[in-house]
Amino acid sequence: MKTWIRHHFYAMHIAIRRLLSTPFSSLTNIVVIALVLALPLLASSILASMEPVARTVSVNPAITLFMKGNVPLAEPRDRGERLQQENAAIIDKLEVIDKNEALAGLRASESWSNALKVLPRNPLPNSIIVTIKETENRANKAQELAQEWSNLENVDTVQFDSAWVQKLEAILSFTRGVLLLLAIGVAVVVIGTVFNTVRMQALVQREEIAVARLVGATESFVRRPFLYLGALTGLVAGVLSILLTTFGLGSLNGAIARLSESYGTDFVIRLPDAIWLGTAIVLVMIIAALAAQWSMTRNSRF
Amino acid sequence: MIQFQHVFKSYGQGANILADINFDITPGEFVFVSGPSGAGKSTLLKLIGGLEAPTRGSVIVKGQRMDQIGQRARPYLRRAVGVILQNMHLLYDRSAFENVMLPLAVIGLSSDKAAARARAAIQKVGLSGKERLNPIALSGGEQQRLAIARAIVNKPSILIADEPTANLDQASAQKILEVFRDFNRVGVTTLIASHDLELLRRHANRTLLIEPGRFRDLGKNT
Numbered sequence: 001m002k003t004w005i006r007h008h009f010y011a012m013h014i015a016i017r018r019l020l021s022t023p024f025s026s027l028t029n030i031v032v033i034a035l036v037l038a039l040p041l042l043a044s045s046i047l048a049s050m051e052p053v054a055r056t057v058s059v060n061p062a063i064t065l066f067m068k069g070n071v072p073l074a075e076p077r078d079r080g081e082r083l084q085q086e087n088a089a090i091i092d093k094l095e096v097i098d099k100n101e102a103l104a105g106l107r108a109s110e111s112w113s114n115a116l117k118v119l120p121r122n123p124l125p126n127s128i129i130v131t132i133k134e135t136e137n138r139a140n141k142a143q144e145l146a147q148e149w150s151n152l153e154n155v156d157t158v159q160f161d162s163a164w165v166q167k168l169e170a171i172l173s174f175t176r177g178v179l180l181l182l183a184i185g186v187a188v189v190v191i192g193t194v195f196n197t198v199r200m201q202a203l204v205q206r207e208e209i210a211v212a213r214l215v216g217a218t219e220s221f222v223r224r225p226f227l228y229l230g231a232l233t234g235l236v237a238g239v240l241s242i243l244l245t246t247f248g249l250g251s252l253n254g255a256i257a258r259l260s261e262s263y264g265t266d267f268v269i270r271l272p273d274a275i276w277l278g279t280a281i282v283l284v285m286i287i288a289a290l291a292a293q294w295s296m297t298r299n300s301r302f
Numbered sequence: 303m304i305q306f307q308h309v310f311k312s313y314g315q316g317a318n319i320l321a322d323i324n325f326d327i328t329p330g331e332f333v334f335v336s337g338p339s340g341a342g343k344s345t346l347l348k349l350i351g352g353l354e355a356p357t358r359g360s361v362i363v364k365g366q367r368m369d370q371i372g373q374r375a376r377p378y379l380r381r382a383v384g385v386i387l388q389n390m391h392l393l394y395d396r397s398a399f400e401n402v403m404l405p406l407a408v409i410g411l412s413s414d415k416a417a418a419r420a421r422a423a424i425q426k427v428g429l430s431g432k433e434r435l436n437p438i439a440l441s442g443g444e445q446q447r448l449a450i451a452r453a454i455v456n457k458p459s460i461l462i463a464d465e466p467t468a469n470l471d472q473a474s475a476q477k478i479l480e481v482f483r484d485f486n487r488v489g490v491t492t493l494i495a496s497h498d499l500e501l502l503r504r505h506a507n508r509t510l511l512i513e514p515g516r517f518r519d520l521g522k523n524t
Contacts, residue, residue, distance in 0.1 A: 003409075004410070006407075007410050207391060208395075211404065213380075214351075215408055215456070216378065216380040216381030216405065216408055218374070219373075221377075
């Protein structure tokens with residue numbers, strides 16, 4: 001066990017020494033990987049920040065049933081109870097709005113009160129507002145219900161604008177797709193960069209590898225420093241990419257804050273949580289280490 | 303300790319460099335392998351060190367057939383054989399001391415014990431005080447001694463050296479031979495390849511003579 005630990009310490013020591021012995025080359029590789037990593041990290045940050053907003057919005061898709069003008073309040077109340085019973089699985093909340101209460105509410109609003117004064121009678125109908133539960137494919141389900149309810153007796157109009165919910169979901173789905181492509185691109189760049197770095201290192205360290213084998217080193221002993229070299233490159237590049245993204249988001253959020261303030265919100269783009277970032281760095285380290293192992297196996301047959 | 307049984311060696315489709323070689327070396331022997339350049343002395347040593355595989359026949363080192371030993375077990379057998387090749391393969395990006403430390407890192411010795419053992423090996427070959435120097439700063443004879451220190455630091459039971467005195471003046475060659483003698487006296491089986499007939503005369507021992515197409519065991523005191 002002690003020997004095993006010593007071998008790993010030795011490999012780590014050699015890997016750090018090799019990284020430091022070619023500082024410019026090592027730094028260039030790390031910066032290239034970090035910049036490439038920063039792109040999906042930025043996209044993930046946007047996605048992670050957008051999703052709660054999207055959830056808040058899409059959790060309450062509402063269908064409004066406007067009754068015909070002469071229908072008394074008892075009718076929507078009765079209709080509401082039946083709808084609630086028939087669709088208990090999908091309806092989150094159902095509210096019957098009395099047209100007189102609705103008018104009173106509008107009159108209380110300063111911007112509406114003057115306009116309403118000129119009207120001879122209440123133009124508003126009694127209505128039912130149905131809020132749909134947050135389920136998978138809720139936009140389509142709500143669309144179907146809106147279609148079905150528009151044919152009900154005494155219902156004049158059904159209002160449900162599902163397009164924006166579908167668009168938002170499509171945008172998020174598209175962003176996830178882009179993120180996947182970016183992640184694949186990053187993996188390719190990491191593999192390519194580390195593979196080439198290790199190939200060069202294997203050629204430079206050719207003599208050392210030959211001597212190590214001569215004095216009885218196992219292939220694991222020979223390869224291990226290169227594995228660490230790959231993993232360390234991935235680690236440093238991962239941390240650097242987080243710093244770069246944090247710096248980038250700092251300036252981006254300034255502009256976003258001004259925009260969102262004008263809409264009365266305080267939306268900002270934040271980095272994904274620490275567990276997500278840690279997992280991403282570990283993944284990059286594993287990919288880089290495997291690329292190093294692959295390169296070493298291919299380029300040390302001498 | 304070392305047995306060659308009908309060993310043939312050729313590279314690719316070329317002619318045999320070694321043809322039907324048979325000999326047996328007992329533990330603690332001091333053996334010269336002699337012959338003209340290109341006769342196959344280095345190849346014979348590499349077969350013993352497991353650096354080459356025979357085309358035919360069997361090479362048995364410490365009871366193990368080198369051609370049958372697995373890829374995983376081969377490094378462990380190599381640790382029992384100290385090899386000094388003609389090109390000494392010293393590492394010029396580190397100090398003499400670090401060169402000697404490499405085989406100890408391979409076996410995973412603790413740094414304290416490894417440092418003590420490396421110092422002892424350096425002292426044995428007469429390089430004390432030059433540990434911190436880069437091998438490039440050492441003379442030819444000193445570099446050869448450094449290669450010996452690296453080969454013996456893991457206390458091998460077999461020591462093989464390919465032309466260790468080539469390009470050295472007589473005094474330096476003498477010192478190098480004395481170093482090998484010292485190890486042989488404590489029981490290390492030693493094989494030295496050399497084409498220097500003068501050296502062989504002065505250090506008369508068992509000699510294996512390889513000539514193109516011919517192999518002779520000249521025995522001791524030839």
